[in-house]
Amino acid sequence: MAQMIPKLITYIKGLRENVIPHAGWEMILMRLCMLYPFYRAIGRKLPNVQPHPNGLAHFFDLTFLAQPAVVQGTMILCIVAAFFYVSGWLMIPALTVLSVVLILQGTLINSQGAINHSLQLLTMVVVAQWLVYIYGAVRHLGRHQAHLQAVHWAKIVIAASYVTAAFSKLFASSEFWIARVPYMALQVIKSNLQTYYNRLEVNPSFIAEKFPYWVLEFPNVARLFFGAGLALELFAFLALVSRGWALFIGISMLVLHYTIQIIMTLEFRHHVYLLLIFYVNAPWLLYAGGKWIADRFKGRTVPA
Amino acid sequence: MRTLPFVATLAVAIFLQIVEEQFPFSQFPMYSGFSNETTVIYLTDVNETLIPVHPYFRLSSAKVKKTFNTELKKICRQKGYSESEATPEDLTAAGNLTLSHLVRNPRDARYRKKLDEHGLRMHRTTLRMNRKKGDDHGFQQDTVTVGEWRK
Numbered sequence: 001m002a003q004m005i006p007k008l009i010t011y012i013k014g015l016r017e018n019v020i021p022h023a024g025w026e027m028i029l030m031r032l033c034m035l036y037p038f039y040r041a042i043g044r045k046l047p048n049v050q051p052h053p054n055g056l057a058h059f060f061d062l063t064f065l066a067q068p069a070v071v072q073g074t075m076i077l078c079i080v081a082a083f084f085y086v087s088g089w090l091m092i093p094a095l096t097v098l099s100v101v102l103i104l105q106g107t108l109i110n111s112q113g114a115i116n117h118s119l120q121l122l123t124m125v126v127v128a129q130w131l132v133y134i135y136g137a138v139r140h141l142g143r144h145q146a147h148l149q150a151v152h153w154a155k156i157v158i159a160a161s162y163v164t165a166a167f168s169k170l171f172a173s174s175e176f177w178i179a180r181v182p183y184m185a186l187q188v189i190k191s192n193l194q195t196y197y198n199r200l201e202v203n204p205s206f207i208a209e210k211f212p213y214w215v216l217e218f219p220n221v222a223r224l225f226f227g228a229g230l231a232l233e234l235f236a237f238l239a240l241v242s243r244g245w246a247l248f249i250g251i252s253m254l255v256l257h258y259t260i261q262i263i264m265t266l267e268f269r270h271h272v273y274l275l276l277i278f279y280v281n282a283p284w285l286l287y288a289g290g291k292w293i294a295d296r297f298k299g300r301t302v303p304a
Numbered sequence: 305m306r307t308l309p310f311v312a313t314l315a316v317a318i319f320l321q322i323v324e325e326q327f328p329f330s331q332f333p334m335y336s337g338f339s340n341e342t343t344v345i346y347l348t349d350v351n352e353t354l355i356p357v358h359p360y361f362r363l364s365s366a367k368v369k370k371t372f373n374t375e376l377k378k379i380c381r382q383k384g385y386s387e388s389e390a391t392p393e394d395l396t397a398a399g400n401l402t403l404s405h406l407v408r409n410p411r412d413a414r415y416r417k418k419l420d421e422h423g424l425r426m427h428r429t430t431l432r433m434n435r436k437k438g439d440d441h442g443f444q445q446d447t448v449t450v451g452e453w454r455k
Contacts (some may be wrong), residue, residue, distance in 0.1 A: 016312050043363075051405060052374050055327035107327045113405070115325050117337045123328035153312075160316035165332035167321055172336040178442030183338035186433045189443075193429070197346040197365040198358040237313040266334070 017240040019152045022284070027147045029283035031086045036275045037122050042078050042101060046071065048073050050111035056103065057111040065108055074101055088147060092137060095130035102126055121268040128153040154278050155240055160270075162236035162253070169230055178227045184220040185212035191264045207262055229256050239279050249280025344429045345369040349422035350454065360415045361406055372402045372426070374451070393447070399426040399451020407453055419455075426451035 022030075035056035046066040050057050064070055084090045130151040136146035169177040192208045195201075215222045221269040232252050239249035253275050261267050274283050318357035323329040345368050347355040359366045373387070380387045383394070390398075403424055410416045410446045434442030 017312075049310065049405075049408075052371075052378075055323065055329075059312045073423075101431060104327055110327045112371065112400075113374035115330075117330055117332060117334060120328050120330040120332075156312050157316060159310075159313045160320065161330075163313060163317040163331055164320040164330075165334070165336075167317060168331045168333045168336040171321075172333065177336070178340075181340040183340050183433060184335075186340065186431055186443075187335065187338060187341055190344055193344045193346075193431075194365040194369070197344070197354075198356060200354055200356045237310040240310060240313065264335070267415075 015238065015241050017237075018146055018242060020243055020246070022148060022151055024144060024147070026281070026284050026287075027151055028086065028088065030151060030277050030281070031088065033273075033283065035082055035086065036174055037270050038078065038098065040080055040273075041119055041122055041158065041203055041270065042075070042105065044105070044109070046105060047112055050108060051222045052111055052113040054110045054115065055145045057107050062104055062108040062111070065104055074105075075100070088143065089152075091133040091146070092130070095126060095133060099123070099130045101126045102245055120266065121274060123295045124157045124161070125154045125274060128157045151278065152240075154274070155246065158271075158274055159236045159239055160279060164235040166230055166233035166236075168234075176221050177230065181223045181226045184222070184226065185215040188212045188215070188263060191266070195265050211263065229259075232256060243281070243284075246281065247285070250275045250281075253279070338413055340433045342431050344431065345370065345372055345450075346427050347426045348427065349418075350425055350452065351422065352425070353422075355424070358365075360419075362409075362411055364383070368402065368406065368426075370371075371405060372428070375401045395428065395448065395450045399428070400437075400453070401451075402426065403451045403453040416426055419453075423450060423452065423454040 004010065048062055048063050048066040050061065056062070065074070077097050078101055081094040083099065084094035102119065102123040103200055106123050110116060132150045132153050133146055135141075136149065141149065188207070189212050192203055195203055232249070235254075236253070239246040254272060257268050257272055257275075320329055321331055324331055325333075335340060336433060339379055345361075347357060347368070351357060355386055357363055357368055361368075374385045376394060379394050379397050380390050387394075407419055410419055426449070427447050429445055429447040432442075432444045434444065
């Protein structure tokens with residue numbers, strides 16, 4: 001045991017960010033999977049007012065985006081852009097369209113007086129990829145190299161969003177976040193009441209009825225549990241080390257989101273999609289799993 | 305540079321902290337602070353019958369609360385104080401403004417008719433937690449009406 005600690009310290013000191021050498025087919029599948037979040041994000045019903053401007057809406061009236069003709073035109077443009085995005089060709093024009101549409105629509109949605117955190121990460125990932133391809137064109141990066149960098153920067157932006165969420169928790173109040181975890185009981189009660197007022201349906205689950213009181217009965221267990229979530233956010237950047245680390249952080253984050261969804265009835269669908277695509281890397285996982293099983297069976301063939 | 309790993313992630317995270325909430329950038333501040341006090345907004349008609357927010361407006365109660373808070377913050381800022389010092393008049397003004405946004409966009413004509421017939425009222429419940437042992441973990445709540453709309 002004593003010998004393991006120095007080894008562990010050496011391992012931790014040696015952790016570095018690496019651009020993972022994804023295969024071309026893997027990145028095509030990643031981009032193909034991005035169609036679903038694009039569809040969910042861009043197909044939304046848009047409001048036709050902007051009573052509380054946010055971001056670019058401070059300078060421009062974006063309500064024209066809700067006009068039926070504009071909605072239709074935007075959809076056609078985005079379908080064409082998404083086709084090129086998946087194919088890996090004409091990435092700069094394709095990502096220009098997708099970035100501009102996501103930024104403008106997201107800004108309008110967030111200019112209603114209630115900031116919604118569902119679209120920011122997806123938009124930031126798309127904008128980061130757009131900038132990577134522009135940089136790649138300026139620096140004459142090869143197509144494959146540019147795709148690799150685009151995937152890597154998507155991972156960086158995802159990690160940064162979790163690290164900044166951890167910073168928000170650590171720096172938001174003078175008292176240490178973990179110390180105040182028992183007050184989460186009040187937030188759970190609030191979430192349950194809000195869910196009830198949405199449809200006037202009572203939620204009879206353990207989480208709704210017993211969980212707030214459990215948090216108060218066992219505050220240190222609750223601190224340990226939610227403290228682990230905070231640590232996971234703070235160290236999300238470890239997903240940039242290797243495929244294995246990305247898989248570990250990705251699955252842990254999915255568990256975290258699932259827990260939040262159950263306790264707080266708060267969904268982060270686009271975060272989940274992006275984790276599945278870039279960290280868990282579901283297409284590669286299926287391929288690697290299939291190959292591993294095939295290799296096992298290969299050695300067990302009956303000799304002639 | 306080589307000895308400082310993950311520098312890009314750190315730089316983006318710090319950038320997001322500085323820019324705050326300007327779409328598409330965000331600090332992702334959800335549940336960054338647990339207060340011993342929170343509020344819930346709910347709607348009734350003028351006869352005090354509860355109204356489910358989602359079927360009527362395709363919105364969540366949480367979103368209505370966010371809009372109310374934004375209106376309240378704006379009103380208080382104009383008067384030169386913070387929303388924690390809001391007067392009952394400020395709360396009512398914010399509630400009435402929020403209701404005026406809501407009634408503009410009911411789900412369909414059926415709900416429009418219901419709203420026109422029965423009106424709309426907004427209530428705010430404040431939940432407090434005083435972590436003393438014994439008295440039901442110190443949970444307390446009080447509700448005030450913060451807005452009304454009639455055709």
